Amino acid sequence: MCRLAAIISSENVLLEQKIKRMTDAMHRGGPDDEGHFIDATGTVALGHRRLSILDTSSAGHQPMFSDNGNLAVVFNGEIYNYPALKEALQNIGYQFKSGSDTEVLLHGYKAWGVNLVEKLEGMFAFVLYDIEQQQVFAARDHAGIKPLYFGKYGGDFYFSSEVKGFTAVQPDWPPNLHWRVYFLAYGFLPEPITTLQNVQNLPKGNYMLYDVATHSYHVTPYFKTDLTVNEQYKKITYNEAVTITKAKVEAAVKSHLLSDVPVGVFLSGGVDSSIIATLAQRFSDTTITTLSIYFDDEKYSEHAYQNAVAEATGVQHHTFLVSEAEFMQQWPEIAASMDQPSTDAINTHFICKYAKQLGLKVVLSGLGGDELFGGYPSFQRSRKFNLVKKIVQLSGTLPALALDYPYKKIGFLHQKLNNAEYLYYRGLFTPTDIAKILHAKENDVVTVLNQIPAINVVNTAPANRAFLYETGIYMQSQLLKDSDVQSMWHSLELRVPLLDKSLLEWVMGLPLRVKYPINRHKPLLIDAFKSELPEIVWNRKKQGFTFPFERWFSKIEVFKNNHYVPKFFHQKFEKGRLAYARLWGAYLARTYGAFADQALNQSAYYQPNGNLFLYLAGFSKMGGIEKVNKAILKSLYPASGSGWEAWSVYDSFIDARYFPRYAIRGFSASRVKFLWHFVQANHWKHILVGHINLAAAIWLINLRKSDTRITLMAHGIEVWSKQKGFKKWLLQRADKIIAVSNYTKSQLVTVNGVAPEKIEVLHNCLDPFFHTYYSSTSTKPKYLLKRYHIQPNEKIILTLARLSYGEKYKGYDQVVRALALLKAEQPALKFKYLLCGKYDEKEYARIFALAASLKVEAYIDIPGFIADDEVQDHYRMADVFIMPSQKEGFGIVFIEAAALGTPVIAGNSDGSVEALRGGELGQLVDTQSIEAIKEAIHDTLHLERGVLRQQNLVNSYFKYDIYQENFLRSIE
Incomplete structure (x- = not known):
């Protein structure tokens, strides 16, 4: 498992520096080796950071090249059937120089072209450059276990294993202004959404062909999620299915033990990890290392189940206490490790940290068992979903507004929302509450949420709908993503045997009566292995992998700051009427990326000091005045300790590079709402007015607080003519006017009679993120x-x-x-x-x-x-x-x-x-x-x-x- 990056450039400028910046940003995922390649034309660059697992010698160095030098590849992941593929390729004349599975990709592409991906069994993401054909071939595994992002900036096209690779190469890469909407609805960013504009995931089970000559590409699926019952299985009995399931799980675990370094297992004490630990020890020649975490609160302890499995299998089991103090101390690193925001990454962070402490490089996880075999409540609840939906729609919106979560999630069913059923099962905040947190219009929130592709569940049976939602959204975009990011942060390869390609195809092709019988919890998997597991492990109520966050979070002062978490939600949390995940989600939505170097127990952070920048728009409209507003926002950024607040009449979705989400409030063009809240606030000592069209609002404030200091920005044409009414009043009332030019100042003085001594000229500037690089070798794009x-x-x-x-x-x-x-x-x-x-x-x-x-x-x-x-x-x-x-x-x-x-x-x-x-x-x-x-x-x-x-x-x-x-x- 490694980290990769690639650039396809139309400009041929600084590729070596750019590709190294990308791989350096991901160095923790590949601490053992690094390599870079720039083709002779300066058009394509490949970069790699290696975590050595198979053939740890220098023969596995990447980028790896074909014998004739016409192919180059960077690869992240493992090909579990590479011994069989290697043998097949040797039989048709290909010679191998290493014991690395990477070499199979080069020879396989020569032999089979793009059909190579259909033969691969494993978890992978790779970018292969066919130098002779001037074609880039990129692919991602069948289940999307390994990430691969791509994005365009100007004339360059990029691939990266992490989103941070894009900002490393282009620090001014524009953010996706809508990411917070998706995050607050889902608790993570559902694929293909990322925090950056024009950056998305290559879909699972797809490959891309990029024509370097024409700078065009197309994406093609090679593996599809097909729930059509396989003809061979239509008459299969339940007992036959149990037998085959057992054999396929055994084969999957055995193949996932392929490694030249020791392999461990995350043992939570649940069915899935217990099965994997049992089989891993059976198929291993040495004692397997297993590990788990526990807390000083017995309510969350699974010691008894873990110990039962350890005694039954003979594994060497290690347990680690995660204390409240350690959580607080680890927060800066947890924040730094998040490539994308998530409400669930903390769990995986700690278990991966301890695996690294034990000296492990590879671990097996039970992820995928609940999603494939029906371990979640959604597999049963889906049968009654349509009835629930009808009742909810008949009852109107009042119940959703009056209820607390999780019942409040019926609010997802009042809207015509993509993936509404999934959000009803697992959603974080309803559109109504998202609008409150982001100060946006609810209709705008719904519009944004409907921009994400919907999972196609038309004419799909209830339990199969749950399968599609749980695997296609929750597992795909939260569990797998968090597992990959956190494991690689700790230089650890995390493998998921229960997502084995053959096993997945087997489950998808089974009839519903066999795989998801009514009122049974993971029947196929449990019945296949209950004879090999202690009964206390499989004959108990399911318990998720959780932390005592409710207790811990209640002691964290920073959550009480209503700029980070709206007061209404924190009060609900204190009363036990809001889960910690929602408190955490609201906090991250407003602070993600702002406090990577600070601990959660610091209570000072941001406190407004009575200064307000009041402006019309900076992000919802385009123009010179909007650019000035962004420069002002950046200048006032509270990180400097200024404590300024900002209010906008039109903005709602903010670029937090300029001003933090927690210190700004937008009104989405709701002028009445804006005026009401503005006048009610009435606590500012100094108001910087971004435009003279805000004069009426300032007049109202002045009626209630006449000693407020007023500074007015004067841009140009809006103040050149003779002003009347509120605008004339503001020009005289303002304590100071900042004009963007002497020409504007002269117009204010001669046309409007403003005293020249209270006008200061401050010329506009380049945007803080405006890149002025120039080289003598630069050519036109x-x-x-x-x-x-x-x-x-x-x-x-x-x-x-x-x-x-x-x-x-x-x-x-x-x-x-x-x-x-x-x-x-x-x-x-x-x-x-x-x-x-x-x-x-x-x-x-x-x-x-x-x-x-x-x-x-x-x-x-x-x-x-x-x-x-x-x-x-x-x-x-x-x-x-x-x-x-x-x-x-x-x-x-x-x-x-x-x-x-x-x-x-x-x-x-x-x-x-x-x-x-x-x-x-x-x-x-x-x-x-x-x-x-x-x-x-x-x-x-x-x-x-x-x-x-x-x-x-x-x-x-x-x-x-x-x-x-x-x-x-x-x-x-």
């Missing part, structure tokens, strides 16, 4: 050149703006007219004008009509909205960035383009002048003169670019760090 069909020597002119029929001041009409003049004067000139940005259909039609009237429509492309991960590549591709706007308060796009070395043209009559430092960073033109704009384009296209000098200048003026320092000083 190839993937964009291909997308836009850019021809050699064709010049690229770029505008990035909001294209609205109601706002015609951005100057792109003038650019179109200037380009028509330029083309008439220089017919041989090759160019393309990319007019990028979100547009309305009316404006789109108007622009093209204008271009057609000037006969330049063939040279214009309006691609629409540009994703965050591609914006900077668009700047890099452009030969000139132009936006001769007449009403820019500042123009952040100008400094973004300049920061990437792109020549810039802007208007000379507004805040644009200050963004370009009076012409130091670009050319300023008369926005009314088509001739001047044409000449500016012509001259700029023929200028030699001084990229590094321009970047240095931009950073010296507009770097975020400088802005933050000045901003914080300004609001002191």
Whole structure:
């Protein structure tokens, strides 16, 4: 078991450094060795961290190559049938140099192509590069035991064993703003959801073929979850099924003992782990090491069952006490180990920690027994689900609102939700409560939840529905994910024999009457092995793998902080009316990633200090003002000890890189709700007002607390005209106004009569996560050149703006007219004008009509909205960035383009002048003169670019760090 990473790049830049950053981030999963490969073209990089299990010699080093060097592979997992496959390949002429199962992948691919995956039995994820065919072949095992994520950022495509690999290579990788919704509903992130944008799981039982030449790929299933009864088993008797089940479980455990290092077993005392411990000892030539954990609370102890199995089998059993003090002490490491948020990872963390202490590298787990053989209540409850659903829908929503959990989960059945039945069985919070925790609209929560693919249970029998939900969601996305992440954190390989491919196919093909008889708990598995197990193990009520969290959590002060856990939920927990998992989930939803280096028993953390940033939007809308709001949020981040709060009228789903979820409140455009809560709060000493349109709210606050200090942000056009009413009042009432440009300041003074001494000018800045890397070897992004069909020597002119029929001041009409003049004067000139940005259909039609009237429509492309991960590549591709706007308060796009070395043209009559430092960073033109704009384009296209000098200048003026320092000083 190891960790892998791969990059397929269209840019060929810094691949060696990038792939090493990815594998370094996952070093705990492969402490024994590391390796990297960059192909000769600089297009594909493979990286590997090795945990040596089979052939621990250097012969098992990865990336591993074929004899002729045309194939390279990185592999994570184990192929349990590799001896048989190796023999089959040797029989047809292939020669092996190692005892590693990795080599089977190389020869197997040569012999069978992509059909190789159908022959593999094991747990695996691999990326194989066919250098000659310029094709990448990636695959994941039949049950999704081993993870494999893929994602796109700009022109590069990535694979990684962990999500943290993506942020290691691109620290500014945008988050998935909706992940908290899924987490609060499920208690984990259901596949394919991750915390990052454009990063998802390769589905279990699927492979991907990626064409390196065209940068295109397709995903194909090779193993499907098929519950159709196998023709051979339609008449099978129960006793026959018991006999075959026993044989298949025995074969699975025997094959999972394949290892060149000692193998241990997690022995909880339950049926599944007891069977595995029994069989492992039977098939082993040495004494098997087993281990378990226990607590000082006898209510949670399973000592008697564990000891009974240990005495019956002769295994060497070890027990470890997990105390409340150790849990508190271990929290920073637990938080650091979570690759993705989960309410259940803590259990596995401790047992894996102790396995490593015993010197084990491989352990067997009983995971999968309940999911395959019907060990959960859902297998029985599913038979009455449709009746329950009808009753719930007839009863209305009131019972769901009045009841406590778990009964409150009937609220999932009132909505048309994907996977509603699963959520009814195992859901964490209903949409109503998720909306409360995230300050979002319930309808928005439901919309997000329905974006996840639903498990197809149409015309499926009740118990089989439970099988699909338990294996396809709970086991897949929580149990297997947590087990993999926590075991690899401790450099430990965790194997799951009960998910053996042959055993899984056997269970899926059985008739319901045999595998899931009514009112029986795991009958096939228990009846197959009860003669070999102590009766106290199999003849008892099922007990899950749990901790005494209710008692422990009740002593943790930080959960009482209503910024981390809403007060309503903590009060329910204190009264015994809310399970610890829900308290924990609410806490993680607001704090995940924020406190990785702090312990749970610290009670200080965040406390608001009476300062509020009140703004319209930063994440729900796009534009210059929204960028300024994000820079302000980042500057005020409470980690600096400032204790600021933030309220937004429009936002609800927040990018926590800028401001922590626990310190911000959004109102999803509910203005009445916003005003009500805002006026009721009435406790702020200082309010930083993000926009003058919030004047009425400030006026209401002022009626109740007239000594509140008010600072107003003034951006541009919104304050240039004569203000009236509340807005006029706010301009006079504000103790200080921060203007983004001297031009805006002059308008405030001359038009609105604001005293100049209370206005401070603070120019805008680059986004904190704006990446300005440049190399002398950098070229234009190839993937964009291909997308836009850019021809050699064709010049690229770029505008990035909001294209609205109601706002015609951005100057792109003038650019179109200037380009028509330029083309008439220089017919041989090759160019393309990319007019990028979100547009309305009316404006789109108007622009093209204008271009057609000037006969330049063939040279214009309006691609629409540009994703965050591609914006900077668009700047890099452009030969000139132009936006001769007449009403820019500042123009952040100008400094973004300049920061990437792109020549810039802007208007000379507004805040644009200050963004370009009076012409130091670009050319300023008369926005009314088509001739001047044409000449500016012509001259700029023929200028030699001084990229590094321009970047240095931009950073010296507009770097975020400088802005933050000045901003914080300004609001002191």
